[in-house]
Amino acid sequence: xxxxxxxxxxxxxxxxxxxxxxxxxxxxxxxxxxxxxxxxxxxxxxxxxxxxxxxxxxxxxxxxxxxxxxxxxxxxxxxxxxxxxxxxxxxxxxxxxxxxxxxxxxxxxxxxxxxxxxxxxxxxxxxxxxxxxxxxxxxxxxxxxxxxxxxxxxxxxxxxxxxxxxxxxxxxxxxxxxxxxxxxxxxxxxxxxxxxxxxxxxxxxxxxxxxxxxxxxxxxxxxxxxxxxxxxxxxxxxxxxxxxxxxxxxxxxxxxxxxxxxxxxxxxxxxxxxxxxxxxxxxxxxxxxxxxxxxxxxxxxxxxxxxxxxxxxxxxxxxxxxxxxxxxxxxxxxxxxxxxxxxxxxxxxxxxxxxxxxxxxxxxxxxxxxxxxx
Amino acid sequence: xxxxxxxxxxxxxxxxxxxxxxxxxxxxxxxxxxxxxxxxxxxxxxxxxxxxxxxxxxxxxxxxxxxxxxxxxxxxxxxxxxxxxxxxxxxxxxxxxxxxxxxxxxxxxxxxxxxxxxxxxxxxxxxxxxxxxxxxxxxxxxxxxxxxxxxxxxxxxxxxxxxxxxxxxxxxxxxxxxxxxxxxxxxxxxxxxxxxxxxxxxxxxxxxxxxxxxxxxxxxxxxxxxxxxxxxxxxxxxxxxxxxxxxxxxxxxxxxxxxxxxxxxxxxxxxxxxxxxxxxxxxxxxxxxxxxxxxxxxxxxxxxxxxxxxxxxxxxxxxxxxxxxxxxxxxxxxxxxxxxxxxxxxxxxxxxxxxxxxxxxxxxxxxxxxxxxxxxxxxxxxxxxxxxx
Numbered sequence: 001x002x003x004x005x006x007x008x009x010x011x012x013x014x015x016x017x018x019x020x021x022x023x024x025x026x027x028x029x030x031x032x033x034x035x036x037x038x039x040x041x042x043x044x045x046x047x048x049x050x051x052x053x054x055x056x057x058x059x060x061x062x063x064x065x066x067x068x069x070x071x072x073x074x075x076x077x078x079x080x081x082x083x084x085x086x087x088x089x090x091x092x093x094x095x096x097x098x099x100x101x102x103x104x105x106x107x108x109x110x111x112x113x114x115x116x117x118x119x120x121x122x123x124x125x126x127x128x129x130x131x132x133x134x135x136x137x138x139x140x141x142x143x144x145x146x147x148x149x150x151x152x153x154x155x156x157x158x159x160x161x162x163x164x165x166x167x168x169x170x171x172x173x174x175x176x177x178x179x180x181x182x183x184x185x186x187x188x189x190x191x192x193x194x195x196x197x198x199x200x201x202x203x204x205x206x207x208x209x210x211x212x213x214x215x216x217x218x219x220x221x222x223x224x225x226x227x228x229x230x231x232x233x234x235x236x237x238x239x240x241x242x243x244x245x246x247x248x249x250x251x252x253x254x255x256x257x258x259x260x261x262x263x264x265x266x267x268x269x270x271x272x273x274x275x276x277x278x279x280x281x282x283x284x285x286x287x288x289x290x291x292x293x294x295x296x297x298x299x300x301x302x303x304x305x306x307x308x309x310x311x312x313x314x315x316x317x318x319x320x321x322x323x324x325x326x327x328x329x330x331x332x333x334x335x336x337x338x339x340x341x342x343x344x345x346x347x348x349x350x351x352x353x354x355x356x357x358x359x360x361x362x363x364x365x366x367x368x369x370x371x372x373x374x
Numbered sequence: 375x376x377x378x379x380x381x382x383x384x385x386x387x388x389x390x391x392x393x394x395x396x397x398x399x400x401x402x403x404x405x406x407x408x409x410x411x412x413x414x415x416x417x418x419x420x421x422x423x424x425x426x427x428x429x430x431x432x433x434x435x436x437x438x439x440x441x442x443x444x445x446x447x448x449x450x451x452x453x454x455x456x457x458x459x460x461x462x463x464x465x466x467x468x469x470x471x472x473x474x475x476x477x478x479x480x481x482x483x484x485x486x487x488x489x490x491x492x493x494x495x496x497x498x499x500x501x502x503x504x505x506x507x508x509x510x511x512x513x514x515x516x517x518x519x520x521x522x523x524x525x526x527x528x529x530x531x532x533x534x535x536x537x538x539x540x541x542x543x544x545x546x547x548x549x550x551x552x553x554x555x556x557x558x559x560x561x562x563x564x565x566x567x568x569x570x571x572x573x574x575x576x577x578x579x580x581x582x583x584x585x586x587x588x589x590x591x592x593x594x595x596x597x598x599x600x601x602x603x604x605x606x607x608x609x610x611x612x613x614x615x616x617x618x619x620x621x622x623x624x625x626x627x628x629x630x631x632x633x634x635x636x637x638x639x640x641x642x643x644x645x646x647x648x649x650x651x652x653x654x655x656x657x658x659x660x661x662x663x664x665x666x667x668x669x670x671x672x673x674x675x676x677x678x679x680x681x682x683x684x685x686x687x688x689x690x691x692x693x694x695x696x697x698x699x700x701x702x703x704x705x706x707x708x709x710x711x712x713x714x715x716x717x718x719x720x721x722x723x724x725x726x727x728x729x730x731x732x733x734x735x736x737x738x739x740x741x742x743x744x745x746x747x748x749x750x751x752x753x754x755x756x757x758x759x760x761x762x763x
Binding site for chain 1: 725
């Protein structure tokens with residue numbers, strides 16, 4: 001869709017009747033066309049209170065229409081995530097859900113007010129005169145999902161999508177970009193029972209690099225087929241966090257050092273501390289034990305890391321810093337020795353790490369230092 | 375009204391007449407058409423761009439693109455003695471005209487004249503009324519021909535839903551009389567709630583699945599091919615018979631399964647676990663379009679693979695159907711369809727394919743699930759899973 005044309009109208013036909021005429025800017029290709037949905041839309045919500053974000057999920061199931069719960073707000077419902085296919089069908093389980101029917105209307109309404117230049121979309125075929133009723137699939141890739149957020153449910157009425165991207169990718173959703181979702185590689189194994197909700201948690205406010213983290217995950221990992229490169233990308237997130245750890249530790253140590261003037265033994269201890277904190281492994285330990293309170297999903301990650309290390313003939317370990325750093329060293333320094341048959345096991349490591357990442361990032365807090373001289 | 379030229383359209387075997395007429399004459403000619411418009415879509419709300427532009431163009435005497443009409447009557451392709459006779463024939467049969475292309479332009483013209491008359495601007499009224507417009511009229515088209523032209527002409531035409539096109543294509547079959555079955559058109563606004571009532575559109579889709587040997591919904595790419603195949607079928611004078619056979623198999627199936635299951639309904643316990651099942655009873659399941667298309671495609675494929683000779687063989691098999699427990703069968707079908715709902719990207723298509731496998735197993739004498747309603751539901755899901763996952 002291009003914003004180069006005049007304002008044209010498109011009738012939204014819901015369950016056989018015109019629900020509304022949507023006015024928007026685009027070319028005449030849309031003029032006088034019908035956009036059809038079999039859903040009985042409920043037009044009662046004020047669309048101005050909602051934000052729409054475009055996501056993609058590889059081969060998303062039409063029935064995955066999920067209320068979105070925010071873990072940082074005691075799992076309060078902040079919106080819905082709706083596969084685009086679900087707006088064009090009433091075969092799914094939410095076809096008569098009154099809440100969904102309200103959100104479906106908001107999603108469609110906001111869809112045509114969004115700047116679709118920003119995303120991968122299709123243009124209706126000007127030559128196609130056989131059926132001029134537009135289907136959603138004429139405009140948008142079927143792997144597209146619409147995340148509709150209710151601003152009234154957000155503190156301060158604002159929603160920063162970048163802060164939620166790590167937890168979205170952990171559930172298989174990536175940011176829709178200009179690339180076709182056909183290129184997407186990232187998939188998440190479906191749970192045995194169909195999910196009932198999409199629980200998300202924001203990255204800690206102490207981390208300001210959310211766009212960079214999101215880009216590593218959504219532009220690099222999501223389109224990368226080889227687990228080695230995926231591991232390299234995800235480890236960049238760890239590198240970034242360790243940089244934060246170093247800066248915080250360094251500042252605290254310098255503070256301590258300033259207070260150790262004329263106290264030789266203390267000064268020596270402080271120097272040793274500084275020496276220790278330059279060690280990557282030590283910072284990894286600090287990150288996991290002091291800067292993040294997360295423990296969720298670590299068992300899976302530990303298992304998959306140790307399985308991989310064992311297969312590669314390397315020693316594993318009981319602590320994150322042992323097993324995860326062990327893989328880092330193996331990949332970064334001895335990639336040439338990696339056995340092809342173990343690549344699949346590395347893929348599990350990547351998946352378990354992405355699963356663990358949201359809680360690591362959401363619970364990140366700079367540790368409190370005891371004031372020097374206190 | 376001046377006849378500018380006459381051409382013969384060999385593709386649809388009709389006469390195409392080009393007229394130069396004044397807008398006043400055109401208004402008289404088509405006013406009745408707008409009230410009696412079987413094929414065209416309802417009027418769409420005027421878009422701000424094209425139609426308001428057209429309105430101002432008319433006021434300054436712009437020649438608008440020709441509108442295309444068809445004379446849907448018994449007027450045949452007789453050679454008219456002269457142009458005057460042809461023009462008279464058109465005027466005298468105005469009630470049978472159909473607008474193929476230009477409905478919205480016609481509405482704009484009539485609205486404009488009405489507005490000017492309300493305002494009493496005589497000069498402007500006269501100017502518009504005396505402006506000329508080109509009109510093409512097809513004479514001697516049958517309904518398929520009209521639809522073919524509507525679908526292939528159409529520059530500037532407003533949309534017609536696929537569902538509407540399908541209903542028009544198969545309109546001849548609406549009055550089919552098979553086992554007291556009643557076919558209900560979408561426009562009637564009634565629901566097919568009785569056991570012998572079916573939605574016309576769904577049955578047509580099922581029949582189409584039979585003709586195409588494909589259970590997936592008709593898409594816009596193949597509707598023109600459909601017209602061609604229907605034309606072929608009508609030449610062989612077989613289409614009605616085939617449609618009736620399909621409908622007979624379908625209605626017998628629904629009736630037989632309902633009898634065998636003796637009013638089985640999903641239990642409260644089941645509904646607590648799954649509040650939106652595919653069908654709360656067997657009739658609901660088999661009257662859904664997915665089942666009808668699955669049946670159509672299965673019948674076609676069984677014939678192609680020479681497992682059955684004709685739909686009549688399938689009808690004999692339907693009479694042999696059996697089930698031990700209606701309740702168990704109902705739950706099993708819903709479980710299978712629920713699995714598809716939770717594990718496929720396009721639920722409707724997956725369910726259609728499931729039903730196609732289901733009926734192929736159910737009506738195939740060589741299959742382990744032959745005539746066994748419950749067993750076929752399990753084997754169909756297994757087959758779907760093995761072929762798609």
